[in-house]
Amino acid sequence: MPHPEIVRGVSGGGPSVLISGARAPVALHLARLFDGAGWRVVLADTPAKPLSAASRACAAYFRLPPPRFEPARYGDAVEALVVRENVSLVVPTCEEVFYLAHMWRERQPAALLFAPDIDLLQRVHDKYAFIELCRSLGLAVPHTRLLRGKDDVLSVRAEAADLVFKPVWSRFASRVLVHPSRAELDGLSPSPQAPWVAQQFLPGEELSVYAVAREGRLAVFSLYRSIYRAGKGAGICFQPLEDERARAFVERFVAGTGWTGQISFDLMRMADGAVLPLECNPRATSGLHFFRNPKGFVAAATGDTGFVERDVARPQTVRLAMWIYGLPAALRAGGVGRFRRDLNAADELLDWPGDAAPKRAQWLALGEIATLALRHGISLQRASTRDIEWDGPDQSSI
Template sequence: MSEQIQPVILGADIGVYALARSFHEAYGVRSVVVSGAALGPVAHSQIIDNVLVEDGHDPRQLVDRLVSLAAELPGKRLVLMANSDWLVRVVVQHRAELEPHYVVPFLSEDLLERISDKATFAEICQDLGISVPRTIVQDFAQAGEEEWAPVPVDISYPLIAKAASSADYQDVEFAGKKKVFEIQTPGELDELWASLRGTGFRGRFVVQELIPGDDTQMRSITAYVDSRGATTLLCSAHVLLEEHTPSGLGNPAAMVTTRIEPMLDQARHFLKSTGYVGFANFDVKVDPRDGSYRFFEVNPRIGRNNYYVTAAGANPMRFLVADRVEGRAVEPVVVDEQVLYSILPNSLLLKYVLDPALRSQVQGLIRAGKVAHPLRYAKDGSPRRLAYVAAALINQVRKFRRYYPEVTGTGF
């Protein structure tokens, strides 16, 4: 049955290409990618058919195009994937329209709303005995009222502020907007609250203690929970370097897959206790003060950097297809293989990896050829794609030179 599958993927970023690549590696199939524009990662690809909609941010257009697309692909088992929070929400909210045509391997709408909100996620973790940074919630629901005032914040500075729900924050625009804010003073926090209130933001922001340590304290977990509720795939990675552009802050740029069992146990506990199904991606930080694993959030999707799992020998699409297309239960897998996943030139990465043990590990993986870049695929090597990949690597050098020119040894 797997030979009849047809992946249909919403979006156009590097994570979408990684999904298409994983499907192609597993089953030799081309993916249909639906988006508002064929951006660089998915353009000129020999493993992707791009389908464009006039407005890629209009949920109604996307859903209508998915329904009409299904009629154009008779005889195939259509598997629908999305890899950004707001697109997952579109799919889940329109499940009744899409499920007659597609396999929709996502969690319930109720659970999506609960775990996608960083404030509610923190509460769930605390109830389960899973460590999180100390969190205060700032609710802007009544911020349009003249008498509204933000709640006091008694967390030590510097601290972290970010939207509780990225979907609520998606279309908010103001000067200095960032995915994550490192706030140095009460005055800076007051300015952020004023900007959010003034722009009409009516969601929630969370303020959290800043867990000390640089990018290398971060960890990533990718999981798949099958339709029976069994966690059949777990893979963890040690982050070496994150992106530092305002829009990409916190996205891992380089990681080494590393099995970290105590952290994975907590992820299993969360997934089982919440009744989770589908792919999940956790952001975790090791607290150097006590060695605890502080869970920051869970993304209700496989994650932008999902290719690290495939590179380590456990192609996630095989777990998905076995479960949702073939109806098979599979033996759970915890990834042990070590590979270096990186979207950076090796020389740029090594500039930032200062810890001698980590640096030696990275150099060893490079020498052994155990390095994976999601866009570098030998079976998708047209001249225009090769030129794009080369330009993307050069652009990484420019971005780090501009936004993170020196290694400071601090971060979040």
């Protein structure tokens, strides 16, 4: 059963939406958008003090068991929560989407899960299966090979200098090897349960996409690039972009898969303007922050209108993350002046009229993650997702 409710807010009395992954800034942003569109917003996650729980958009926050380690108890808690809070729509934001989709298949709760079925989710999360799916839809893709054992690694050793190696199940560019050395290759031990891919290295500009689709029709589209990252992975300062070929790729993909829900992509724009896919994240990402019109966004996402354009043109950032990750990177690269200019040019994405508490609450949320990182001897980034990671049906990373 669920842990006790820990926050009760002031959100309105319209239809109830449950937003999971409350630790994430995108969950906070979705809560604000749904609240502004007249929905009653219920939030849920594992941490005791997630960022979003402090928001005035939050009518209620519930603490859940960790889905990666206690999936049955997690399912029980979510099912009870949907009934008790009269939830009609569940919107996942992070990798808990896989656990929820699996639960929806087995238990079929009354609420609508805003995500595809578990088979399609797993297929796009798998870095090899995703590329093969794109190929089957007639989309251009980088040459990608599946590595399921040492012999597969040996078969690509001669061309390793032109390849990128990464686990099929991974996130935040964790463990990615670009132009690996012989010693790094020798250290790879892929298996059928934990395979890797060897992908053609693409010299170009990396682009990111956040999108929402309904039954294969694109409803929300946001293209952007990360100016600063937390290590090699998640962006912490990003600016909006335009590219018709990127939008055409997404339109063709969601149409070919009949996609419903949120979906995000990492793409590469080549020198000739061609756009090729790298990987897919079937969840919310930072491109969401370029939408601040609640009624327009929610109407498009939930099916009342056709398509909504983003309404934010300035770069977006979390300043605390910039000081933690961006400044050290700038110091190493000798780019402190550029760091200062970029920081000043970007809006703080946590700011929202009449809702200042989450900006203060980020310190408590960071402290909780830091404590977890110290306890388990892992990075802050890994600690932030440890309990919701999905590494395939057999969860081989546990």
